[in-house]
Amino acid sequence: MKHISMTVNGDQHELLVDQGWTLLETLRDHLRLTGTKEGCSNGNCGACTVMINGRTANSCLVLAAEMDGNEITTVEGIASHGELNAVQQAFIKDGALQCGFCTPGFIVSATALLQRNPNPTEEEIRMRLAGNLCRCTGYDKIIMAVEDAAAMLRG
């Protein structure tokens, strides 16, 4: 076991983690933050996307033991004081989900994209979201929601 200290959604956690635990299972099974989903477990689907120090990552391919001193943002940390962020609001308004399993990963990736560029082209949105797979329906409403969220953020 290894002792780590990491910040998750602004809260500091002191944890004793097994060397083999992924960040994903640590978040879900030990911190009970089950918004982050486990899909493929090999970095293809993006359901487990979180931000590590502001950058998106597949938490299924990160060891918790690596995370000492890092800041993690999960989908639970995207809304602030109970108010959904622009991406979350736009996903609801545009109905940009069907079963919802991929949605937390999309919300985190899209939020990271808009933090970096509040006025992305459709092509950039599609590139940045390429690591998030939706198997229900398709991507048009998701792209539209990200464009709407970007418009909201620009005012």
Place this chain on the structure above:
Amino acid sequence: MPSFEFAQPTSLEEALQLFAAPGEVRALVGGTDIVDQLKTGRRNADMVVDVKRIPELQRLESTDDGLHIGAARSCTDVGEFPAVRSTYRALADSALLIGSWQIQNRAGVGGNVCNAAPSGDTIPALLSHEARAVIASASGRREIALSDFFAGPGQTVLQKGEILVELILPSPPANSASSYLRFIPRNEMDIAVAGVGSFLQLDPANNTVKKARIALASVAPTPVRARAAEEALEGNVLTDDLIATAASAAVEAATPITDVRGSAEYRRELVRVLTGRTLGICRDRING
């Protein structure tokens, strides 16, 4: 996940002691290959060493002797580095199309090299820029051409106790440019069916090729240089016909297999097409 020891050294000396220990000691950069390989049993480890906190392995600097890329620098860091965007464009092309954004944020260029997949996207770009690999162990350092680094699919010449410290890419001469293209059935998130990295230096006085370097991915057990294509180009006036001749010559270096991603014949054709296109992009980039 199978059990292993974990270490997170903060100095190269400390890391090299760990790598000298008995058993299978594996370096961890982004984990995007090795964590999956450990989970599925395709590689094993008695100890995993996270090398991201070693200052030498985080170096990213353009100096008089070239571009230094610490082995733990992420694809995003490298691809967005100003000197890479302006001067080592094949590397920017490749580092920013590997996997997904999530993967690029974690995966290291050095990790892509050490994973030694025949399809590793950054490798042809690095080979086209004549990258050198700085290797260290507890008993010393050595520097080799990256073209001598690969021993087979997933295999490198690193000996027990050795790790990759950094890659050094010489400063490109004036009137030169590079490009990387790969073919996949979609736009993102796939493994190259074939990939080609090209570097061209032209003599602006007469438009002859002073230097050409072409490297191929996914068409041989390791990434390979297409030396016949380079020879076809050097010393000759760069015309569309010459590009077509070189593109056909590049196929000689390809010894592809047929697998789920494409037949050997299809891959050879892709080498021809992608070589021609990357050379055209190099020409356009030189002519600005």
